[in-house]
Amino acid sequence: MTVLNELSNAMAAAVENVGASLVRVEGRKRMSATGVVWNSDGVIVTASHVVTRDEELHIGLPNGETVPATLVGRDPTTDVAVLRTAAKNLSVPHWTGGDGLKVGHLVLALGRPGQNVLATLGVVSSIAEEWHTPAGGKIDYYLQTDVTMYPGFSGGPLVGVGGEIYGINSSTLLRGVSVTIPTTTIAPIVDTLLKHGKLRRGYLGVGSQPVRLPAALEQQLGQETGLLLVAVEPNSPAEKGGLMLGDVIVALDGHPVRVPDELLAGLTGDKVGKDAKIKLVRGGQIHEVNITVGERQ
Amino acid sequence: MGIAAAEFEAVGEIEIGGSDRLRQLNDDISDAIDRAYHALVQITNGERSIGAGTIWHSEGLILTNAHVIHDETPSITLNDGRKFPAQVLYYNAELDLAALSIEASGLPTIEPGDSKHLKPGQWVMALGHPWGVRNAVSGGIVIGMGAEMPDIPFSSREWVVVSLHMRPGHSGGPLIDTAGRLIGINTMISGPDVGVAIPVHVVKKFLKDSMA
Numbered sequence: 001m002t003v004l005n006e007l008s009n010a011m012a013a014a015v016e017n018v019g020a021s022l023v024r025v026e027g028r029k030r031m032s033a034t035g036v037v038w039n040s041d042g043v044i045v046t047a048s049h050v051v052t053r054d055e056e057l058h059i060g061l062p063n064g065e066t067v068p069a070t071l072v073g074r075d076p077t078t079d080v081a082v083l084r085t086a087a088k089n090l091s092v093p094h095w096t097g098g099d100g101l102k103v104g105h106l107v108l109a110l111g112r113p114g115q116n117v118l119a120t121l122g123v124v125s126s127i128a129e130e131w132h133t134p135a136g137g138k139i140d141y142y143l144q145t146d147v148t149m150y151p152g153f154s155g156g157p158l159v160g161v162g163g164e165i166y167g168i169n170s171s172t173l174l175r176g177v178s179v180t181i182p183t184t185t186i187a188p189i190v191d192t193l194l195k196h197g198k199l200r201r202g203y204l205g206v207g208s209q210p211v212r213l214p215a216a217l218e219q220q221l222g223q224e225t226g227l228l229l230v231a232v233e234p235n236s237p238a239e240k241g242g243l244m245l246g247d248v249i250v251a252l253d254g255h256p257v258r259v260p261d262e263l264l265a266g267l268t269g270d271k272v273g274k275d276a277k278i279k280l281v282r283g284g285q286i287h288e289v290n291i292t293v294g295e296r297q
Numbered sequence: 298m299g300i301a302a303a304e305f306e307a308v309g310e311i312e313i314g315g316s317d318r319l320r321q322l323n324d325d326i327s328d329a330i331d332r333a334y335h336a337l338v339q340i341t342n343g344e345r346s347i348g349a350g351t352i353w354h355s356e357g358l359i360l361t362n363a364h365v366i367h368d369e370t371p372s373i374t375l376n377d378g379r380k381f382p383a384q385v386l387y388y389n390a391e392l393d394l395a396a397l398s399i400e401a402s403g404l405p406t407i408e409p410g411d412s413k414h415l416k417p418g419q420w421v422m423a424l425g426h427p428w429g430v431r432n433a434v435s436g437g438i439v440i441g442m443g444a445e446m447p448d449i450p451f452s453s454r455e456w457v458v459v460s461l462h463m464r465p466g467h468s469g470g471p472l473i474d475t476a477g478r479l480i481g482i483n484t485m486i487s488g489p490d491v492g493v494a495i496p497v498h499v500v501k502k503f504l505k506d507s508m509a
Contacts, residue, residue: 002321002325002328002475003318003321003322003325004322004325004326004329004420004475005325005475005476007322007420008418008419008420008438008474008475009419011418011419011420011438012416012417012418012419012439013418014418015416015417015418016416016418019417031447031448108418108438113447114445114446114447115445116417116441116443117417117441118417118440118441118446118447118458119417119418119438119439119440119441119460120437120438120440120460120490121418121437121438121460148460148488148490148491150440150447150448150460150491151447151448152447152448
């Protein structure tokens with residue numbers, strides 16, 4: 001057998017194997033999308049943006065059956081949704097972290113928008129550090145590929161040539177590029193959603209907008225902008241902690257806050273009920289206050 | 298992902314180290330292309346390139362898409378440079394297939410492959426003349442096959458949908474498998490990196506029905 005034939009057969013086999021764990025997700029008006037079996041209890045992982053309604057959800061199984069599904073919960077900030085179906089004997093695929101994955105490796109994107117499994121091929125374009133989505137979701141590591149996101153591929157897996165799944169692909173997290181939400185990011189989200197049905201998010205109760213810092217402070221703090229408070233909700237954690245209109249927040253727990261997204265991203269669920277250290281500029285002076293973070297409802 | 302405009306001439310032996318298997322992979326790819334590309338022809342109207350064609354029979358039967366020769370007076374340029382005027386033998390706009398004949402014999406043909414058992418993920422290559430660039434090759438994989446492919450026009454018909462760069466000028470050229478066998482006729486694009494081909498078993502039926 002030629003090496004080319006070997007590669008071709010291996011890719012087709014990977015598609016076939018992983019395909020047994022792919023379902024069609026019927027959760028929006030336009031084209032159906034793709035979900036991946038997470039465990040043998042009928043838990044399915046997909047992209048949040050392809051499940052536009054919370055009820056009347058259906059799953060198309062590899063054997064052609066269509067069965068009802070319920071929404072366990074979703075995290076729009078990372079574009080992850082978790083569904084549950086009563087179907088048994090679903091094939092659980094090999095989910096894996098990104099260890100060993102390198103720029104240039106061949107990868108497949110798979111989908112089941114209709115009855116059959118479809119596949120596209122690409123290479124890993126970029127692997128980089130932790131990042132935050134525009135909606136403030138924390139993603140363990142940046143994973144960009146040049147796979148073609150065929151219609152209905154969102155929620156489908158990024159698959160290595162050995163059939164291992166590195167995460168699920170989203171065509172909307174970043175416009176114009178195919179990024180993958182890694183397995184290591186999905187796992188704790190699934191655990192939390194299965195336990196609580198939602199993700200906890202921290203809450204301060206402020207409205208803000210970025211402002212340019214005075215030159216001296218800019219140099220001292222090493223950042224150009226901070227967040228000017230334009231609203232402080234009554235009885236909010238921010239008010240109780242002594243934040244005032246006109247304060248300029250510049251850091252949260254030691255991490256610089258330059259734009260609203262950075263404040264949102266910093267208010268993770270694990271901070272709820274705990275003290276957060278807020279560095280701010282008030283009357284030209286740098287202050288630090290502790291605020292007990294609330295929970296966003 | 299694509300192998301754009303591969304040249305068919307060798308460029309000499311260059312030792313750059315690396316993996317023997319990867320080099321073997323490259324050799325396998327060019328071997329498959331070598332087996333197929335003699336059957337690739339260029340279709341012109343006057344001096345203007347209007348598409349590609351695939352030699353089906355050594356006695357001068359050439360396949361292309363109906364849309365390539367629509368209202369044109371086609372000539373065929375073989376890969377050895379010879380040029381022939383062509384007669385339109387069979388034409389089916391609905392299937393988008395046409396068969397041409399030229400006054401030639403002993404032409405190099407291509408071995409038909411199996412388009413009924415293609416698998417998503419398997420390696421394929423499209424040969425043609427994208428934007429008039431002669432004898433270019435694109436590589437990729439099968440996305441899916443059959444009718445009812447999402448987002449494909451005329452979705453009630455059978456297609457092979459492939460993940461590779463297909464462009465105007467690929468139309469009528471061969472889509473080949475890893476052994477250089479003909480599995481489809483390149484027909485249209487559905488997005489920048491999605492090509493659509495007519496499977497060779499549909500082509501066979503077209504010829505059989507036309508000759509009956």
